Amino acid sequence: MQDKRTSLIHHPYVPPEGFAAPQPGVFRASTVFFPNVAAMRSREWKDKTGYTYGLHGTPTSYMLEERLATLEGGVQCLLVPSGLAAIATVALSLLQSGDEVLIPDNAYGPNKALAQGELKGWGITPRYYDPLDPQDLARSISPKTRLVWLEAAGSVTLEFPDLPEQVRICRRAGVLCALDNTWGAGLAFNAFDLEGGQGVDISIHALTKYPSGGCDVLMGSIVTRDPQLHIRLKLTHMRLGLGVGMNDVEAVLRALPSMALRYREHDRTARVLARWCQARPEFAQVLHPALTGSPGHAHWQALCGAQEGRAAGLFSVIFDARYGAAQVDAFCDALRLFRLGYSWGGPISLVVPYELAGMRQSWPAHLARGTLVRFSTGLEAVEDLQADLQQALAALG
Numbered sequence: 001m002q003d004k005r006t007s008l009i010h011h012p013y014v015p016p017e018g019f020a021a022p023q024p025g026v027f028r029a030s031t032v033f034f035p036n037v038a039a040m041r042s043r044e045w046k047d048k049t050g051y052t053y054g055l056h057g058t059p060t061s062y063m064l065e066e067r068l069a070t071l072e073g074g075v076q077c078l079l080v081p082s083g084l085a086a087i088a089t090v091a092l093s094l095l096q097s098g099d100e101v102l103i104p105d106n107a108y109g110p111n112k113a114l115a116q117g118e119l120k121g122w123g124i125t126p127r128y129y130d131p132l133d134p135q136d137l138a139r140s141i142s143p144k145t146r147l148v149w150l151e152a153a154g155s156v157t158l159e160f161p162d163l164p165e166q167v168r169i170c171r172r173a174g175v176l177c178a179l180d181n182t183w184g185a186g187l188a189f190n191a192f193d194l195e196g197g198q199g200v201d202i203s204i205h206a207l208t209k210y211p212s213g214g215c216d217v218l219m220g221s222i223v224t225r226d227p228q229l230h231i232r233l234k235l236t237h238m239r240l241g242l243g244v245g246m247n248d249v250e251a252v253l254r255a256l257p258s259m260a261l262r263y264r265e266h267d268r269t270a271r272v273l274a275r276w277c278q279a280r281p282e283f284a285q286v287l288h289p290a291l292t293g294s295p296g297h298a299h300w301q302a303l304c305g306a307q308e309g310r311a312a313g314l315f316s317v318i319f320d321a322r323y324g325a326a327q328v329d330a331f332c333d334a335l336r337l338f339r340l341g342y343s344w345g346g347p348i349s350l351v352v353p354y355e356l357a358g359m360r361q362s363w364p365a366h367l368a369r370g371t372l373v374r375f376s377t378g379l380e381a382v383e384d385l386q387a388d389l390q391q392a393l394a395a396l397g
């Protein structure tokens with residue numbers, strides 16, 4: 001008879017096989033057992049033929065990776081602790097001292113901050129291109145360019161680029177392109193199958209937003225189609241020791257089946273509110289790719305079609321220049337349902353005022369001058385959100 005301390009750990013009971021339920025089990029591990037030394041020596045960690053160590057995956061993370069790869073139209077997927085970690089992993093994997101990286105001027109801010117900070121410090125030169133001018137991208141590519149970032153729609157100002165043309169330009173130049181596909185969520189368009197069958201090389205996604213859907217998980221993914229590129233990224237991922245918690249993975253697996261429904265609802269609400277704002281005299285400009293006249297609207301329509309469920313629940317307004325920043329702050333403070341907070345894709349509508357001047361190389365010619373506020377729509381009733389905007393506009397004075 002073993003000591004109880006030992007039998008609490010080493011117990012012969014094995015539950016029957018064949019348990020089947022809608023939601024997969026949560027397998028958490030650092031240590032993974034091997035039946036013998038030969039298995040320990042021969043087991044491969046780089047593909048999904050077995051298990052070696054928690055950092056390299058458990059059945060739970062394998063399942064999410066496979067589902068995300070399918071969603072995005074890719075083949076392989078890596079999970080990382082945040083959307084920003086996905087951006088950083090791609091940069092660290094593909095760039096070396098002396099290289100150049102091209103980033104659209106409306107890219108997610110921390111992508112640019114990483115480039116201005118660590119990447120510059122390591123001798124990598126970032127260059128910023130106009131997302132609405134493919135020729136500017138073409139001109140910016142040099143023999144030193146190793147990576148081009150793409151984003152559709154762009155962060156905060158939501159310009160929609162001519163993505164197929166941007167990809168064609170990268171292909172012609174023989175440069176890898178990586179898309180921040182958080183806005184499209186794998187639902188608005190197929191990043192790996194753009195017009196003409198060409199697609200991006202890498203799609204990164206902040207799972208923090210729509211896939212998690214609850215404002216309570218941070219995670220990112222890196223999806224590829226090319227096995228060699230995947231292995232290159234996977235080696236960097238391993239060397240950086242990037243892991244994700246399996247309870248978080250399970251939360252995303254749980255939310256994924258309803259993502260398309262939620263995304264369509266976020267989209268529907270955003271379009272109703274954006275159109276309502278367009279008719280209000282307080283706003284000089286409303287930015288949403290589905291609005292005629294919004295920068296890049298035609299590109300969005302060509303790639304995504306106009307139907308609901310093909311745009312994220314984000315729109316921005318630029319207040320008429322007669323309203324100062326303090327008045328716009330008062331408007332944001334007066335909102336009751338739209339809560340002040342970063343991120344998007346969860347059930348709660350959010351609002352953030354931005355200092356656009358400090359975020360762009362120069363004030364884009366296609367944008368009116370004024371204070372910009374970005375809204376992300378949650379899953380509340382659109383009538384209540386509209387009433388909230390209306391009552392807060394009264395605070396402008």
Ligand SMILES: Cc1ncc(COP(=O)(O)O)c(C=O)c1O
Nearest residue numbers: 082083084108182206208219343
């Ligand atoms: C377009 C875009 N990409 C990436 C990220 C980063 O995601 P995370 O917050 O998970 O780091 C964000 C977050 O706001 C984002 O808006």
